[in-house]
Amino acid sequence: MTAPTVPVYDCSDPDTRVEGLAAAARAVRAGQLVVLPTDTVYGIGCDAFSSAAVRSLLAAKHRGPDMPVPVLLGSWSTIDGLVLGVPPQARALIEAFWPGALSIVLPHAPSLAWDLGSTKGTVMLRMPLHPVALELLRDVGPMAVSSANISGRPPAATAAEAMDQLVDTVALYLDGGPSGEPVASTIVDLTGNSPRVLREGDVTRADLAEVLGVEVPLG
Numbered sequence: 644m645t646a647p648t649v650p651v652y653d654c655s656d657p658d659t660r661v662e663g664l665a666a667a668a669r670a671v672r673a674g675q676l677v678v679l680p681t682d683t684v685y686g687i688g689c690d691a692f693s694s695a696a697v698r699s700l701l702a703a704k705h706r707g708p709d710m711p712v713p714v715l716l717g718s719w720s721t722i723d724g725l726v727l728g729v730p731p732q733a734r735a736l737i738e739a740f741w742p743g744a745l746s747i748v749l750p751h752a753p754s755l756a757w758d759l760g761s762t763k764g765t766v767m768l769r770m771p772l773h774p775v776a777l778e779l780l781r782d783v784g785p786m787a788v789s790s791a792n793i794s795g796r797p798p799a800a801t802a803a804e805a806m807d808q809l810v811d812t813v814a815l816y817l818d819g820g821p822s823g824e825p826v827a828s829t830i831v832d833l834t835g836n837s838p839r840v841l842r843e844g845d846v847t848r849a850d851l852a853e854v855l856g857v858e859v860p861l862g
Contacts, residue, residue: 651802651816654680654775663817664778670814671783676700678791678805679779680819681715682772683744683828683845684798685805687813688715688788694758697787701760703812706794711760712787713746713767717780722768725785726751732855733833739854742772744828744845759787765834775819800825831859 652663667677674696676689687703689696691714700712716722719737722729726749729737733747751757751766759766771777780786790798791805799805802818829846832839840848840861851859 648811649813649815651806651818654817654819660775663815664775664782666815667779667817668782671779671786673814674699675814676703676812677779678799678802678809678813678816679776679788680773680802680817680822681776681788682742682822684800684822684825685791685802686715686776686788687791687805687809688786690783691759691785691787692755692757697757697759699812700787700789703809704789704792704794706789708760710794711767712789713769714759714785715776715780715788716768716770716785717777717782719770721785722749724752725755725766725768727753730833732838735854736831736851737770740846740850741770742777743770744772744826745769746828746830748830748832748834748841750834757787767830769828773819775817779817798825798827 652659654660670677671690674693676687676699678687689700697712746767746769748765748767750764792798793808800822802816827844829844830841832841838859840859848859
């Protein structure tokens, strides 16, 4: 493993966790990138409203704007200021699966000054079930977060795996321990007349059907 030249904060130690979260908040507000644990895989994140930071995130992953960056939230209520409207199906899914491994695609509010890539007027939103991620998000607000890996390479399930790939392209690493077997979030698109699953992950289509009362097709 290539030794990083940036700080790594062990969040299993209460004092180091407080120090690391404060440093991460400062970095995000300064337009820098940080690596953080989530309930699925490790993420590389930045201020969702900083176009320059999002471009740096894409560059760190060796990825273009054709694959837009999702946005993570620290609370249910945050979604109301980011989208055109929250339909009843979205409310039902949020109540059932947030925080958790479900990403929801909705039309974003046109007044928002952000550039997450080629989103075509939409945004993918999720509230992760991880205490470190939630604490940071509640401090700094919505973050653009993608998996902490080089595009085309395996996602990182530990901070060490993220370091192997991203090295010193980020300001710091928050080490929350292993995330377990890397499992992607399920992505549900609610921008059309009926919901559809763009990617089936930890939340199954049967889980979605039980909440929504209708079968949700894949694709």
